[in-house]
Amino acid sequence: MPRGLFITLEGLDGSGKTTQCRRLASWLASRFPGDEPVLTRQPGGTELGDRLRALLLDSRESAIAPMAEMALMFADRAQSIAAIIEPALVEGKIVLCDRFTDSTEAYQGGGRGIGSEVVLALHRLLCDNLQPDLTLLLLPSLETSLERARRRNQRAVEIQGQDENRFEKEQDAFYRRVWEKYREIAAREPHRVALIEGDLSIDAVFEKIVEAVATLLNAHIAV
Ligand code: TMP
Numbered sequence: 568m569p570r571g572l573f574i575t576l577e578g579l580d581g582s583g584k585t586t587q588c589r590r591l592a593s594w595l596a597s598r599f600p601g602d603e604p605v606l607t608r609q610p611g612g613t614e615l616g617d618r619l620r621a622l623l624l625d626s627r628e629s630a631i632a633p634m635a636e637m638a639l640m641f642a643d644r645a646q647s648i649a650a651i652i653e654p655a656l657v658e659g660k661i662v663l664c665d666r667f668t669d670s671t672e673a674y675q676g677g678g679r680g681i682g683s684e685v686v687l688a689l690h691r692l693l694c695d696n697l698q699p700d701l702t703l704l705l706l707p708s709l710e711t712s713l714e715r716a717r718r719r720n721q722r723a724v725e726i727q728g729q730d731e732n733r734f735e736k737e738q739d740a741f742y743r744r745v746w747e748k749y750r751e752i753a754a755r756e757p758h759r760v761a762l763i764e765g766d767l768s769i770d771a772v773f774e775k776i777v778e779a780v781a782t783l784l785n786a787h788i789a790v
Contacts (some may be wrong), residue, residue: 572787573652574696574780575667579745580707583769587705588665590668590773591635591780595661607654610643613650619643633679637686640671645693652697668694669702669752669760676683676747678741702760703776704753709746711766713739724758 578584595604611620619639654663668690676686753762761779763772
Protein backbone atom coordinates (compact mmCIF):
# COMPACT_ATOMS: atom_id res chain seq x y z
CA MET A 568 0.00 0.00 0.00
CA PRO A 569 1.46 3.43 -0.90
CA ARG A 570 2.19 5.69 2.03
CA GLY A 571 -0.41 8.36 2.78
CA LEU A 572 0.06 12.12 2.77
CA PHE A 573 0.86 14.31 5.72
CA ILE A 574 -0.52 17.87 5.61
CA THR A 575 -0.08 20.39 8.41
CA LEU A 576 -1.74 23.75 9.04
CA GLU A 577 0.16 26.51 10.75
CA GLY A 578 -0.34 30.11 11.76
CA LEU A 579 -0.68 32.51 14.64
CA ASP A 580 -3.56 32.28 17.09
CA GLY A 581 -6.47 33.95 15.31
CA SER A 582 -5.25 33.08 11.80
CA GLY A 583 -8.39 31.01 11.16
CA LYS A 584 -6.44 27.79 10.69
CA THR A 585 -8.77 25.55 12.73
CA THR A 586 -11.80 26.59 10.64
CA GLN A 587 -9.83 25.99 7.44
CA CYS A 588 -8.61 22.63 8.71
CA ARG A 589 -12.20 21.42 9.23
CA ARG A 590 -13.21 22.78 5.84
CA LEU A 591 -10.35 21.02 4.14
CA ALA A 592 -11.26 17.76 5.91
CA SER A 593 -14.81 17.93 4.47
CA TRP A 594 -13.46 18.83 1.02
CA LEU A 595 -11.16 15.79 1.09
CA ALA A 596 -13.93 13.55 2.44
CA SER A 597 -16.20 14.53 -0.46
CA ARG A 598 -13.39 13.99 -2.94
CA PHE A 599 -12.49 10.56 -1.58
CA PRO A 600 -15.76 9.05 -0.32
CA GLY A 601 -15.23 6.17 2.09
CA ASP A 602 -11.63 7.21 2.70
CA GLU A 603 -11.92 10.09 5.13
CA PRO A 604 -8.80 11.98 6.15
CA VAL A 605 -7.50 11.65 9.70
CA LEU A 606 -7.86 14.99 11.47
CA THR A 607 -5.77 15.75 14.52
CA ARG A 608 -4.11 18.64 16.31
CA GLN A 609 -1.15 19.48 18.50
CA PRO A 610 -0.93 19.76 21.34
CA GLY A 611 -3.66 17.15 21.92
CA GLY A 612 -5.44 14.46 19.96
CA THR A 613 -4.25 11.52 22.10
CA GLU A 614 -5.16 10.74 25.71
CA LEU A 615 -1.74 11.86 26.91
CA GLY A 616 -1.78 14.80 24.50
CA ASP A 617 -5.12 16.10 25.78
CA ARG A 618 -3.74 16.10 29.31
CA LEU A 619 -0.59 17.88 28.17
CA ARG A 620 -2.70 20.38 26.22
CA ALA A 621 -4.73 21.24 29.32
CA LEU A 622 -1.51 21.79 31.25
CA LEU A 623 0.19 23.77 28.52
CA LEU A 624 -2.71 26.09 27.76
CA ASP A 625 -3.90 26.65 31.31
CA SER A 626 -3.43 30.35 31.89
CA ARG A 627 -2.75 29.74 35.60
CA GLU A 628 0.37 27.65 34.77
CA SER A 629 2.36 30.74 33.90
CA ALA A 630 5.46 29.41 35.64
CA ILE A 631 6.32 26.78 33.00
CA ALA A 632 9.93 27.43 31.97
CA PRO A 633 10.50 27.82 28.20
CA MET A 634 12.60 24.61 28.01
CA ALA A 635 9.95 22.65 29.95
CA GLU A 636 7.26 24.05 27.66
CA MET A 637 9.23 22.95 24.60
CA ALA A 638 9.87 19.48 26.08
CA LEU A 639 6.14 19.03 26.76
CA MET A 640 5.30 20.08 23.19
CA PHE A 641 7.67 17.40 21.94
CA ALA A 642 6.33 14.78 24.36
CA ASP A 643 2.87 15.50 22.94
CA ARG A 644 4.19 15.28 19.36
CA ALA A 645 6.09 12.02 19.87
CA GLN A 646 2.90 10.44 21.23
CA SER A 647 0.79 11.86 18.41
CA ILE A 648 3.21 10.50 15.78
CA ALA A 649 3.33 7.04 17.41
CA ALA A 650 -0.40 6.71 18.09
CA ILE A 651 -2.07 8.59 15.23
CA ILE A 652 0.08 10.02 12.45
CA GLU A 653 2.47 7.20 11.57
CA PRO A 654 -0.11 4.36 11.69
CA ALA A 655 -2.46 6.40 9.47
CA LEU A 656 0.30 7.17 6.95
CA VAL A 657 1.25 3.49 6.83
CA GLU A 658 -2.42 2.71 6.08
CA GLY A 659 -2.25 5.12 3.12
CA LYS A 660 -4.45 7.80 4.72
CA ILE A 661 -4.28 11.56 4.37
CA VAL A 662 -3.45 13.07 7.76
CA LEU A 663 -4.38 16.68 8.50
CA CYS A 664 -2.65 18.05 11.56
CA ASP A 665 -3.54 21.42 13.09
CA ARG A 666 0.00 22.55 14.10
CA PHE A 667 3.23 20.56 14.09
CA THR A 668 6.94 21.26 14.67
CA ASP A 669 6.83 24.61 12.82
CA SER A 670 4.71 25.80 15.76
CA THR A 671 7.46 24.83 18.20
CA GLU A 672 10.05 26.54 16.04
CA ALA A 673 7.90 29.69 15.77
CA TYR A 674 6.59 29.90 19.37
CA GLN A 675 9.39 28.40 21.46
CA GLY A 676 12.24 28.93 18.97
CA GLY A 677 11.16 32.44 17.91
CA GLY A 678 8.70 33.67 20.54
CA ARG A 679 10.55 32.38 23.61
CA GLY A 680 13.96 33.00 22.04
CA ILE A 681 15.26 29.40 22.23
CA GLY A 682 16.27 29.52 18.56
CA SER A 683 15.65 27.14 15.67
CA GLU A 684 18.65 24.88 16.10
CA VAL A 685 17.55 23.17 19.33
CA VAL A 686 14.00 22.69 18.02
CA LEU A 687 15.20 21.12 14.78
CA ALA A 688 17.68 18.89 16.65
CA LEU A 689 14.92 17.66 18.98
CA HIS A 690 12.69 17.05 15.99
CA ARG A 691 15.35 14.81 14.47
CA LEU A 692 15.89 12.94 17.74
CA LEU A 693 12.32 12.57 18.99
CA CYS A 694 10.23 12.64 15.81
CA ASP A 695 12.54 10.75 13.48
CA ASN A 696 12.63 14.00 11.49
CA LEU A 697 9.15 13.33 10.09
CA GLN A 698 8.41 16.04 7.50
CA PRO A 699 4.97 17.07 6.25
CA ASP A 700 4.38 16.64 2.51
CA LEU A 701 2.72 20.04 2.59
CA THR A 702 2.38 22.79 5.19
CA LEU A 703 -0.32 25.40 4.74
CA LEU A 704 0.90 28.49 6.56
CA LEU A 705 -1.83 31.08 7.10
CA LEU A 706 -0.22 34.40 7.79
CA PRO A 707 -2.55 37.40 7.83
CA SER A 708 -0.88 40.66 8.79
CA LEU A 709 0.40 40.66 12.35
CA GLU A 710 -2.05 43.43 13.29
CA THR A 711 -5.06 41.42 12.09
CA SER A 712 -3.90 38.24 13.82
CA LEU A 713 -3.38 40.04 17.12
CA GLU A 714 -6.75 41.72 16.94
CA ARG A 715 -8.57 38.43 16.25
CA ALA A 716 -6.76 36.56 19.02
CA ARG A 717 -7.51 39.33 21.52
CA ARG A 718 -11.20 39.44 20.53
CA ARG A 719 -11.46 35.66 20.92
CA ASN A 720 -9.73 35.78 24.28
CA GLN A 721 -11.98 38.59 25.47
CA ARG A 722 -15.05 36.53 24.53
CA ALA A 723 -13.67 33.57 26.50
CA VAL A 724 -13.14 35.80 29.54
CA GLU A 725 -16.73 37.01 29.30
CA ILE A 726 -18.20 33.53 28.84
CA GLN A 727 -15.96 31.35 31.03
CA GLY A 728 -14.53 33.90 33.41
CA GLN A 729 -10.96 33.06 32.35
CA ASP A 730 -8.83 33.62 29.32
CA GLU A 731 -8.78 30.97 26.65
CA ASN A 732 -5.14 30.27 26.33
CA ARG A 733 -1.97 31.08 28.24
CA PHE A 734 -0.25 32.05 25.00
CA GLU A 735 -2.81 34.72 24.31
CA LYS A 736 -1.64 36.68 27.33
CA GLU A 737 1.69 37.23 25.61
CA GLN A 738 2.75 40.67 24.53
CA ASP A 739 2.80 41.94 20.96
CA ALA A 740 6.60 41.62 20.82
CA PHE A 741 6.28 37.86 21.46
CA TYR A 742 3.82 37.48 18.58
CA ARG A 743 5.98 39.57 16.31
CA ARG A 744 8.87 37.14 16.91
CA VAL A 745 6.53 34.17 16.23
CA TRP A 746 5.29 35.82 13.02
CA GLU A 747 8.82 36.57 11.84
CA LYS A 748 10.00 33.02 12.56
CA TYR A 749 7.10 31.63 10.52
CA ARG A 750 8.16 33.82 7.58
CA GLU A 751 11.74 32.62 7.99
CA ILE A 752 10.58 28.96 7.86
CA ALA A 753 8.54 29.65 4.70
CA ALA A 754 11.54 31.28 3.02
CA ARG A 755 13.82 28.41 4.04
CA GLU A 756 11.49 25.62 2.84
CA PRO A 757 9.44 26.96 -0.08
CA HIS A 758 8.86 23.47 -1.52
CA ARG A 759 7.10 22.26 1.60
CA VAL A 760 5.45 25.44 2.86
CA ALA A 761 2.57 27.11 0.98
CA LEU A 762 2.51 30.61 2.42
CA ILE A 763 -0.96 32.16 2.33
CA GLU A 764 -0.45 35.78 3.20
CA GLY A 765 -2.56 38.89 3.49
CA ASP A 766 -5.90 39.77 5.01
CA LEU A 767 -8.04 37.58 2.78
CA SER A 768 -11.63 36.42 3.29
CA ILE A 769 -12.23 32.91 4.64
CA ASP A 770 -13.34 31.80 1.16
CA ALA A 771 -10.31 33.32 -0.55
CA VAL A 772 -7.97 31.56 1.89
CA PHE A 773 -9.80 28.28 1.32
CA GLU A 774 -9.44 28.67 -2.45
CA LYS A 775 -5.67 28.95 -2.05
CA ILE A 776 -5.63 25.95 0.27
CA VAL A 777 -7.52 23.82 -2.25
CA GLU A 778 -5.13 24.93 -4.99
CA ALA A 779 -2.07 23.84 -2.99
CA VAL A 780 -3.66 20.55 -1.89
CA ALA A 781 -4.85 19.72 -5.41
CA THR A 782 -1.30 20.24 -6.72
CA LEU A 783 0.01 17.87 -4.05
CA LEU A 784 -2.66 15.25 -4.81
CA ASN A 785 -1.98 15.40 -8.53
CA ALA A 786 1.75 14.96 -7.97
CA HIS A 787 1.06 12.06 -5.57
CA ILE A 788 -1.28 10.32 -8.02
CA ALA A 789 1.22 10.79 -10.86
CA VAL A 790 3.97 8.96 -8.91
P1 TMP B 1 -4.34 26.22 19.16
O1 TMP B 1 -4.18 24.75 18.92
O2 TMP B 1 -5.69 26.59 19.60
O3 TMP B 1 -3.84 27.04 18.03
O4 TMP B 1 -3.48 26.59 20.46
C1 TMP B 1 -2.30 26.02 20.74
C2 TMP B 1 -1.39 27.05 21.38
O5 TMP B 1 -0.17 26.39 21.72
C3 TMP B 1 -1.05 28.19 20.45
O6 TMP B 1 -1.00 29.39 21.19
C4 TMP B 1 0.34 27.86 19.99
C5 TMP B 1 0.92 27.05 21.11
N1 TMP B 1 1.90 26.05 20.68
C6 TMP B 1 3.24 26.26 20.96
O7 TMP B 1 3.59 27.25 21.60
N2 TMP B 1 4.16 25.34 20.54
C7 TMP B 1 3.81 24.21 19.85
O8 TMP B 1 4.68 23.40 19.51
C8 TMP B 1 2.42 24.01 19.56
C9 TMP B 1 2.00 22.78 18.81
C10 TMP B 1 1.51 24.95 19.98
